[in-house]
Amino acid sequence: xxxxxxxxxxxxxxxxxxxxxxxxxxxxxxxxxxxxxxxxxxxxxxxxxxxxxxxxxxxxxxxxxxxxxxxxxxxxxxxxxxxxxxxxxxxxxxxxxxxxxxxxxxxxxxxxxx
Amino acid sequence: xxxxxxxxxxxxxxxxxxxxxxxxxxxxxxxxxxxxxxxxxxxxxxxxxxxxxxxxxxxxxxxxxxxxxxxxxxxxxxxxxxxxxxxxxxxxxxxxxxxxxxxxxxxxxxxxxx
Numbered sequence: 001x002x003x004x005x006x007x008x009x010x011x012x013x014x015x016x017x018x019x020x021x022x023x024x025x026x027x028x029x030x031x032x033x034x035x036x037x038x039x040x041x042x043x044x045x046x047x048x049x050x051x052x053x054x055x056x057x058x059x060x061x062x063x064x065x066x067x068x069x070x071x072x073x074x075x076x077x078x079x080x081x082x083x084x085x086x087x088x089x090x091x092x093x094x095x096x097x098x099x100x101x102x103x104x105x106x107x108x109x110x111x112x113x114x
Numbered sequence: 115x116x117x118x119x120x121x122x123x124x125x126x127x128x129x130x131x132x133x134x135x136x137x138x139x140x141x142x143x144x145x146x147x148x149x150x151x152x153x154x155x156x157x158x159x160x161x162x163x164x165x166x167x168x169x170x171x172x173x174x175x176x177x178x179x180x181x182x183x184x185x186x187x188x189x190x191x192x193x194x195x196x197x198x199x200x201x202x203x204x205x206x207x208x209x210x211x212x213x214x215x216x217x218x219x220x221x222x223x224x225x226x227x228x
Contacts, residue, residue: 004156034216043118043204043219044157089156101147101172102206102217104156 002027006090006105013080013112021075021108023064023090031092033057033066033073034102038087047075047088080112116141118220120205126226127195135190135223137205144210146188147172147217148180150201157204163188164210195227 007022025031032051036044048057053068062077073090090105118139127133139146147162149172159172163182177199179191188207192199205220 036219041221043221044206045219046216049216101159101162102149102157104149104158106154106156 002031002092002094002103004090004092004103004105006088006108009087009107009109011108011110013110015082015112015114016079017112019075019077019080019084019110021088021090021110023073023075023105025071025073025090025092027071027092027094027103029094030068031094033064034091034093035062035064035073035075036089036091036104038089038107040086044089080110082112082114085110085112116218118205118207118218120203120220120223122223123221124224126228128228129196130194133192133195133225135192135203135205135225137188137190137220138186139188139205139207139218140186141207141218142185143207143218144185145217146182146205146207148178148188148190149204149206150174151204151222152201160190160203195225197227199225200227201225 003026034049035047037047038044048059050057050066056065064073064075087107087109089107091102121136144165148160149157151157158174161180163169203223206217208217
């Protein structure tokens with residue numbers, strides 16, 4: 001079956017540091033890939049997505065590139081802020097065109113300090 | 115404002131006492147889904163619905179029931195809750211044919227079963 005593996009947390013960074021959160025996946029076919037973010041006490045919000053190989057998703061300074069050859073979708077940000085402190089989930093969906101189950105990684109907690 | 119709402123947000127109950135967690139969306143989405151979030155396991159799908167009167171099991175359906183009598187509502191029913199159902203529950207929705215399958219999540223319901 002499908003699965004998503006992301007790096008264990010927590011990740012603690014100083015403000016303005018570079019962020020990478022690794023995500024790799026196992027799936028049949030051509031899944032869509034997502035990063036969701038969960039701020040304390042809130043539900044999940046879509047951060048960015050990519051629906052085909054070599055696509056780059058970007059939002060709020062975060063980026064991730066769909067790498068089919070390495071089955072990866074690593075999240076990066078050049079300069080993190082305290083407000084980026086949250087839990088980040090990598091996820092995949094089997095189908096790009098029809099609503100279906102999201103398969104999530106276990107989540108990576110990011111803490112950014114001054 | 116487009117949103118998914120859940121009630122209650124917090125609930126403490128005892129083993130065997132039937133409960134219902136409500137979920138409602140105002141975006142006219144066909145697809146709705148329930149997930150539970152547990153430490154170290156990420157989010158796992160419980161049940162989903164592709165449209166009114168159409169529901170199906172996800173990965174962890176045991177001990178849960180759902181119904182979809184109206185398009186906007188998708189309640190989660192625990193007929194006889196047990197302590198292993200203590201978890202954080204999220205409702206999500208999307209259009210049936212959604213490019214990239216972006217799903218919108220509710221704020222979560224934290225359930226404790228004693």
